[in-house]
Amino acid sequence: MSENKTMDNLMEAFAGESQANRKYTAYAKQAEKEGKTNAAKLFRAAADAETLHALKHFEVAGKIGNTAANLKDAVAGETHEYKDMYPDFVKAAEAEGNKAAVRTFTYAMKAEEVHARLYAKALEDVDDAEEIFYYLCPVCGNIEKERPENCPICGVPGSKFIEY
Ligand SMILES: [Fe+2]
Ligand SMILES: [Fe+2]
Numbered sequence: 213m214s215e216n217k218t219m220d221n222l223m224e225a226f227a228g229e230s231q232a233n234r235k236y237t238a239y240a241k242q243a244e245k246e247g248k249t250n251a252a253k254l255f256r257a258a259a260d261a262e263t264l265h266a267l268k269h270f271e272v273a274g275k276i277g278n279t280a281a282n283l284k285d286a287v288a289g290e291t292h293e294y295k296d297m298y299p300d301f302v303k304a305a306e307a308e309g310n311k312a313a314v315r316t317f318t319y320a321m322k323a324e325e326v327h328a329r330l331y332a333k334a335l336e337d338v339d340d341a342e343e344i345f346y347y348l349c350p351v352c353g354n355i356e357k358e359r360p361e362n363c364p365i366c367g368v369p370g371s372k373f374i375e376y
């Protein structure tokens with residue numbers, strides 16, 4: 213087996229484990245809603261285990277650069293998502309009349325545009341030591357540098373934003 217095959221496999225495993233983390237998190241939330249505490253705990257623990265696997269696969273694949281390089285990569289990824297991927301997805305969902313999909317894609321598209329801008333700014337200021345706070349909208353994934361009155365993307369009250 214060639215070295216390239218293993219590189220491909222590492223990235224495939226990274227994608228699969230990343231997805232399993234999200235899936236088990238969703239299942240854990242559902243189990244909590246149903247009061248199935250033990251199943252919820254197992255889903256939470258397994259979700260964290262898949263994250264450990266994903267992070268190690270990604271590291272071994274040599275995909276982690278220095279922070280400036282990682283910020284550049286993040287700008288590129290978010291830009292692709294908000295400029296190309298989500299606009300196409302929104303159009304297709306509209307054509308199929310799937311309103312919930314239009315909504316989740318539109319929220320993500322608008323939030324990714326903000327993320328791209330924040331990453332670009334962070335790259336510019338990568339050597340600045342002055343502390344910055346970020347505020348995450350728990351509904352649409354928007355990120356602001358000051359707690360807003362309401363989320364400019366989805367309208368959620370600023371009090372709900374999570375500080376980082
Ligand atoms: Fe993003
Ligand atoms: Fe929001």
